[in-house]
Amino acid sequence: MTVLAVSGLSHAYAGIPVLRAVDLSVAAGEVVAVVGPSGAGKTTLFRCLTRLVRPDSGVLAVHGRDLMVLDGAALREARRDLGLVFQSYNLVRRLTALQNVLVGRLADVPTWRVVLRRFPAEEQRLAASCLQQVGLLGHAHTRADRLSGGQQQRVAIARALASRARVVLADEPVASLDPASAAAVLSALRSLATDHGKAVVCSLHQVELVAGFADRVVGLRDGRVVLDVPVREFDADAVRALYGPAGVAEPV
């Protein structure tokens, strides 16, 4: 079932087109990797998908609702279908791992409980199970700024898991991580799709990480989708076609 359906999405900054009629559809349980050279429009695409930036035109349907025509409270409500994982983790540094996961539950907890930090036991158990999924239950009460980068990113994934998001958007989630941490983060993202049926869209600049992680690969170049193939067809030729003959590392 398609949960994210983007068509004809275009956006320009100061008259310079950054996205040109991008089409993208992602099904529940599917992982789509977005790759492409720097400046291809990956980050703009992610900011448009969350409506942090309002695209100039196109359709942006999340679970059947077009975010393009929504505003205010309706947009806020529709956005709950989206979970975000950022390159810079975006955890609250002085809250514990468990409290950061609970941020994903804020919308469903009464205000007085949030203000007093008295989350219902049921919510806390849910958050704990999300932490367990990413292998960090032992760090539940560790402050976020005491965790390593890879651990922080896994907390961010647990936060997305705790929210009721159906689509998880991860913009360069492993760009600043070492290979071992990157592998742990990608496997946590993979399990969001495989074990929890979420649709995952993840941009990567290391093409060698795509195999064994994504189901499908979408290549962006100059703001256009120039490639949309199952992962097994994303071979050395495809990489060369996307990045140019300068030759980038070949997929493993």
Place this chain on the structure above:
Amino acid sequence: MTPVQERAGTAPVAVPARPARSLRARASRSALALLGLVGFAACLRLADVDPVELVEGLPTIADWLAEAFPPDTSAFGTLLLRAAETVAIAVVGTVFAVLLALPLCVLAARTTTPSGWVRLPVRLFLNGLRGVDAFVFALLFVAAVGLGPFAGVLGIALHTWGSMGKLFAETIEALPPGPLEAAELTGAGRLKTSTFTLLPDVLPSASGIGLYLLEFNIRASTVLGVVGAGGIGQELKNAVDLLAFDRLATILLVILAMVTVVDQVSARLRKALA
């Protein structure tokens, strides 16, 4: 090669000549300097600065200083009580200001305000409060609620509300926007996201600001009594009015001791918070 170059392992390079300033730039600098001098001269005139008067007044000041010794400590107990009252005015006023400033700073910060139409009036309001000194507010409140420390508390609270709201808002604006953005995308409202994700990061700097303003307010409260708004300033004014300089000396020493202790305690607390 010189020792420096040897260390750096590089060959010497001539420093490129700095581009010469244009005639116009030089002329405008001179004009600016002249303007500054003329302006300062005007200020001297307006402020009635007259060194002769100072010199003529010196013997009087010397007489007073002589009279001030030994300090009169007969009313020491009362003075301590008044000093405590001064601290109390500052503490209560500052705490009220914190409670008033917390909700407004979220509206005044660029990153958290619901809209510019809310932010602008809130900022104008805070600036207005900040622009009126606690002393002036106290003067008004003495007329409104009567003589005594409560007028001082209100004066301190209103003025500090403005300063604190502005400083808190600047603290919020300096925070990385990411965590709040992430929380808002969960669909939760502003009150929940700001109390849960903003507060923990704001709290350490906000407590530092609170302590700093408390320290400032204790110093400011020492003169509130001059307009009848309680505290040790009342004693200060009485002593000056009666030309009781020995008494005045004791009062000044008590103020000095109080301010020193407060500064030390506050500096330590702020260090512990950092």
